Amino acid sequence: MSAQPDAGSTAAQAALSSPLRRRLLKFLRGDQTPHDAHELAAVVGLHVTTVRFHLNVLIRAGLVRGEAQPRGDTGRPRTVYQVVTHSEPEGYATLTRLLSAQLAATAPARAARAERAGVAWAAEVSTTGASRTGELSDQQVAQAVTGLFTELGFDPELQGDDGDREIRLHVCPFRTAARAHPEVVCSVHLGLLRGSLVQLGAPETTAELLPFVEPELCVARLGPSGGQ
Secondary structure, three states: OOOOOOOOOOHHHHHHOOHHHHHHHHHHHHOOOOEEHHHHHHHHOOOHHHHHHHHHHHHHOOOEEEEEEOOOOOOOOEEEEEEOOOOOOOOHHHHHHHHHHHHOOOHHHHHHHHHHHHHHHHHHHHHHOOOOOOOOOHHHHHHHHHHHHHHOOOOEEEEOOOOOEEEEEOOOOOHHHHHHOHHHHHHHHHHHHHHHHHHOOOOOOOEEEEEEEEOOEEEEEEOOOOOO
């Protein structure tokens, strides 16, 4: 088992440690129109050079992309920025349907087996993030879980720093399949969530997953561990 990295060790976690970068990401996520640095500087009320620095951090973390956009005249193209989205490969929904039929005859039984698969998945990915060397605080656990879901492409946003914590999952790499078979796909993700807590040495932390609280949003909730 590898050593537990510091909460800000990955590029994505470091990028999201800044309130300003979280604000830029939230704005870009909520507005599907690409914006240039001058427009974004006006939104946050800072100098364009400062905003470009933070945008570059988000780009290196794989959360935002920049692309040149012609101005329609002889001037230099302007660079506009958008949130990176993760598209779901074709065939996932069909594959999930076929596998779901083989898991079990009833939805509850499928959900139970799928959750166990998610726990096993957490053990596999623990070497890339969710593993520990010592006791972690509830906040460190939440940050580590957020980091894991960042690496897996869920575009998570951690909220709360005392008591219950909420991880808002803005992207699901398997969204189409999850809508068709939530008892399988969402249960796998619940198992991943709970399994990561075991890998982090926080099995007493309560965890629940609320799928599709909004059309494009799922929420993972973590409660304080029994020992703290």
